[in-house]
Amino acid sequence: MKYQDYYATLGVARDASADDIKKSYRKLARKYHPDVSKEKDAEEKFKEVQVAYDTLSDPEKRAAYDQLGQHRPGEEFRPPPGWERHFRFEQGSFEDLDLSDLFERFGGGIFQGRSARGRRGAPGGGGFAMSGQDYEVTAHLSLEELWRGAELSLALSAPEMTPDGGVQRVPKTVRVRVPRGATDGQRLRVPGKGGPGAGGGPAGDLYLNIALRPHPLYKVSGHDLYLELPLAPWEAALGAEVEVPTLDGRVKVAVRPGSRAGQKLRLAGKGLPTPRDGHGDLYCVLQIVTPSVLSERERQLYEELRRIARFNPRGHLE
């Protein structure tokens, strides 16, 4: 088993008072709570802080933890002989356990731990039925995959309860089909495919977070796509028919005479599919680009245009 320094995680001394531990936990929880934090790895850090606090905030667990002695973080160690008897901890084998698993089992049953957070069974029910843990995985998908729909294989390593009440990690592969209408940042759910429940409680759910890989052409907002469409100055002035790539193939788009940069042309239904058979839209955002090199003839024509044009773009500034 690898050692984790819970005191270091909470940033307190080994002889810190219960009050100091609580204060430090609150500060770190505010900083890393995944519901309010924008820190990188907030969720991971918050879990570490929480595991540490679970153990150090309970005097009995803290005493048991202190008995393990101090080791370097990550160092392999075995609890001293008799440790488990002294603390009424019924062990299987220590080898395959995380330190956190150990303390979750401590004092009976992994479901007393806070890993079943927010799922403490029906309040007021009085029974001990507990829902299983929810599992959560993130899938990185390309825009094309979202558009076509994708089938994914997810490799999970799930802690499960053994018949004798211990914990073991079980490798598991599940195949999922991302449904039509899913988009970036969405959380999809497979009911009942999380951890098993206890005491007749229902199993947890499996959640899949959709993360979209950046696309070289399209930007994505919900189910709408945005494409930057460059125009030559004369195309913007005179109007043009230009070809635009969509996920659905190329289409011709009419640009009206006198178009301005930043204007949006909406191609209805050319965005990502939405639930219930709809589609988002594709917006072409017009950009006017000027050639950086002009031929002699081009320069003459531009100069002639300057001579005869009565257009003043800065009239409102005068």
Next chain:
Amino acid sequence: MTIETLRLHLEEERVIALEELLVASGLAREELVELVEFGVLEPAADAWSFPGQALRHARRAARLRDDFGLNAPGMALALAYLERIDVLERRLRELECQLLG
């Protein structure tokens, strides 16, 4: 090693009954009623069933309660602000999409 093919569910495809929402979120009935009174959770048209998104909000509320010791008015306030941040971030994203690079 087991392999099985599963069907994923979009949040908005779902309607959740009150009892299911209580069990799945870990909120107490009185807390949920208060969150509805504050207007941060909205039952669907027929009484006391909720749109799928409600579960995400209710779980968030329960986490904030557990981890920061918030009461129902505190949860309602935090949820309202977080919801507002979500809306602003969506709008920001939409506008960023229109910036010419």
